[in-house]
Amino acid sequence: xxxxxxxxxxxxxxxxxxxxxxxxxxxxxxxxxxxxxxxxxxxxxxxxxxxxxxxxxxxxxxxxxxxxxxxxxxxxxxxxxxxxxxxxxxxxxxxxxxxxxxx
Amino acid sequence: xxxxxxxxxxxxxxxxxxxxxxxxxxxxxxxxxxxxxxxxxxxxxxxxxxxxxxxxxxxxxxxxxxxxxxxxxxxxxxxxxxxxxxxxxxxxxxxxxxxxxxxxxxxxxxxxxxxxxxxxxxxxxxxxxxxxxxxxxxxxxxxxxxxxxxxxxxxxxxxxxxxxxxxxxxxxxxxxxxxxxxxxxxxxxxxxxxxxxxxxxxxxxxxxxxxxxxxxxxxxxxxxxxxxxxxxxxxxxxxxxxxxxxxxxxxxxxxxxxxxxxxxxxxxxxxxxxxxxxxxxxxxxxxxxxxxxxxxxxxxxxxxxxxxxxxxxxxxxxxxxxxxxxxxxxxxxxxxxxxxxxxxxxxxxxxxxxxxxxxxxxxxxxxxxxxxxxxxxxxxxxxxxxxxxxxxxxxxxxxxxxxxxxxxxxxxxxxxxxxxxxxxxxxxxxxxxxxxxxxxxxxxxxxxxxxxxxxxxxxxxxx
Numbered sequence: 001x002x003x004x005x006x007x008x009x010x011x012x013x014x015x016x017x018x019x020x021x022x023x024x025x026x027x028x029x030x031x032x033x034x035x036x037x038x039x040x041x042x043x044x045x046x047x048x049x050x051x052x053x054x055x056x057x058x059x060x061x062x063x064x065x066x067x068x069x070x071x072x073x074x075x076x077x078x079x080x081x082x083x084x085x086x087x088x089x090x091x092x093x094x095x096x097x098x099x100x101x102x103x
Numbered sequence: 104x105x106x107x108x109x110x111x112x113x114x115x116x117x118x119x120x121x122x123x124x125x126x127x128x129x130x131x132x133x134x135x136x137x138x139x140x141x142x143x144x145x146x147x148x149x150x151x152x153x154x155x156x157x158x159x160x161x162x163x164x165x166x167x168x169x170x171x172x173x174x175x176x177x178x179x180x181x182x183x184x185x186x187x188x189x190x191x192x193x194x195x196x197x198x199x200x201x202x203x204x205x206x207x208x209x210x211x212x213x214x215x216x217x218x219x220x221x222x223x224x225x226x227x228x229x230x231x232x233x234x235x236x237x238x239x240x241x242x243x244x245x246x247x248x249x250x251x252x253x254x255x256x257x258x259x260x261x262x263x264x265x266x267x268x269x270x271x272x273x274x275x276x277x278x279x280x281x282x283x284x285x286x287x288x289x290x291x292x293x294x295x296x297x298x299x300x301x302x303x304x305x306x307x308x309x310x311x312x313x314x315x316x317x318x319x320x321x322x323x324x325x326x327x328x329x330x331x332x333x334x335x336x337x338x339x340x341x342x343x344x345x346x347x348x349x350x351x352x353x354x355x356x357x358x359x360x361x362x363x364x365x366x367x368x369x370x371x372x373x374x375x376x377x378x379x380x381x382x383x384x385x386x387x388x389x390x391x392x393x394x395x396x397x398x399x400x401x402x403x404x405x406x407x408x409x410x411x412x413x414x415x416x417x418x419x420x421x422x423x424x425x426x427x428x429x430x431x432x433x434x435x436x437x438x439x440x441x442x443x444x445x446x447x448x449x450x451x452x453x454x455x456x457x458x459x460x461x462x463x464x465x466x467x468x469x470x471x472x473x474x475x476x477x478x479x480x481x482x483x484x485x486x487x488x489x490x491x492x493x494x495x496x497x498x499x500x501x502x503x504x505x506x507x508x509x510x511x512x513x514x515x516x517x518x519x520x521x522x523x524x525x526x527x528x529x530x531x532x533x534x535x536x537x538x539x540x541x542x543x544x545x546x547x548x549x550x551x552x553x554x555x556x557x558x559x560x561x562x563x564x565x566x
Contacts, residue, residue, distance in 0.1 A: 003220060006336065007222050007333075010341055013341055014329060017345035017349070018345055018349045021350050024124040025353050025354070027125070027128040029130075030472050030473075031454060032133055032454060033354065033454030033457075034190075034455050035127065035133060035137075036453075036454070037190055037317070037351075038193070039127060040351065041321060041324075041347075042137075042144070043120050043124075043140060043343050043346065044324050044344055045197055046116070046120075046147060046328065046340055047197050047204070047324075047328045047344075048167075049147050049337065050200070050331050051203070052155060052163055053151060053337075055159060056154075056159045056162075056163055067206055067210070068207055069166050071199075071203035072162075072167060073166045073169050073170035074203070075196070076167040076169075076170030077170040077171065077174035077196045078174065078194075079171070079174065080172075081175065081177055081189075081193045082193050083141040085181065085186070085189055085193070086137045088179070090133045092458070092462050092464075093467050094461070094464065095131070095467065095468060096466040
């Protein structure tokens with residue numbers, strides 16, 4: 001596939017993703033907006049994939065190594081922190097606890 | 104692994120992310136959705152690991168251990184009240200990673216003359232700029248929310264013009280880079296300028312407007328990641344980044360609507376300043392404030408049919424969520440119908456109050472959104488306002504001179520009686536007078552929210 005054809009496809013999925021994003025997010029109740037924010041935060045942690053490619057695919061000296069390594073550290077903090085904190089929050093949303101004594 | 108095989112497996116990841124967001128539409132399925140998303144992320148990481156051919160496995164492992172370890176530790180330790188700054192921090196590091204990737208990609212591509220095509224260069228300049236703005240802006244938002252720096256708006260003359268000029272200069276440098284002057288220092292200048300812009304852009308925004316800023320920065324990071332996908336010709340970055348970009352944009356717009364302010368006004372208005380001048384205009388007609396004892400309020404609550412709690416950020420500051428739930432349970436055991444009315448901007452980020460109450464084991468069906476809560480107030484006996492102020496201020500409905508005029512509020516004054524728990528008569532966060540306190544239906548219970556509710560629990564028990 002020529003470079004330009006690829007670019008057109010990329011722009012197409014970008015635009016479709018915008019509409020899909022609006023569609024899916026508008027169904028999330030205000031009740032869950034904080035977990036939504038931290039959940040989408042975790043999703044943009046996918047940037048770690050790009051960071052891994054920079055660090056892992058290039059062997060052109062120390063500059064790329066340092067940049068790539070830093071990016072991997074930041075990206076992994078984003079991914080792990082985002083998913084863990086979202087899970088912690090969502091775990092707390094319960095319908096009705098069985099009544100606890102002595103609380 | 105071929106590029107195509109890799110991108111096909113990335114498609115699996117994309118689907119899990121979409122499912123994760125879909126499952127978030129219901130609290131019962133939301134947690135499973137997040138876990139599905141996490142599995143999808145793991146798939147993407149493993150595929151990428153294989154793609155890199157395993158030649159630099161220990162660097163990858165070390166970097167991920169450091170970053171992941173920090174992320175996991177911080178995410179486990181953080182208090183639910185500190186959630187906004189946690190989200191800001193994780194958001195910032197994502198933006199920083201996107202900016203670094205842009206710098207790395209340009210460095211890799213440049214030695215071979217004429218190789219990077221125009222679209223790749225545009226993508227590199229854009230993700231460098233947006234990523235840097237998001238990184239620096241998020242760090243300032245974090246510092247403000249963590250109270251490392253002053254939360255109040257910081258302004259100086261010519262601020263907007265200076266910020267615009269800086270942003271314009273960054274864009275111009277990016278254009279020069281893309282137009283063919285392929286010098287890495289140009290990108291460094293763009294990234295550095297973006298970082299300075301991020302700082303200057305968030306500094307003047309007051310603490311009360313942070314929910315809007317955080318969701319906007321979330322959108323920025325998403326956008327930077329999506330553009331990064333163009334650099335690396337990677338489908339999963341494009342789609343996931345843009346999903347987040349769309350989500351952040353939509354949330355930002357919803358927040359603006361909930362405060363009846365345009366996004367431009369939030370970002371450039373430095374709200375605190377406006378409010379101070381207008382505070383006096385909102386007259387209180389010399390009404391008197393009625394103060395009540397805990398015993399009186401306890402009687403009102405215990406003999407009510409329906410009580411609605413209206414929590415604000417003051418409740419979280421006083422750490423009184425658990426006490427409120429105890430009081431609610433006690434009232435329910437006496438046959439009172441209890442629910443909570445939550446304003447969309449209660450707390451320091453969208454939906455924050457719901458999380459704080461869920462942490463205190465309040466069952467989520469009792470948490471009512473504004474549109475569901477408002478029609479209920481007319482058949483409510485007592486509305487108990489705990490640490491909320493502006494979101495129940497009737498001036499937002501009737502007083503054209505009020506800075507919050509037009510903001511949708513919780514109509515607690517429709518209830519038979521209103522009880523306001525408040526530390527003192529000092530005006531709230533935005534410094535605006537509240538006529539609700541002078542309403543004949545209203546009684547004030549002064550004191551620390553946690554102690555007041557403790558007293559109420561005692562007194563209701565003895566009834």
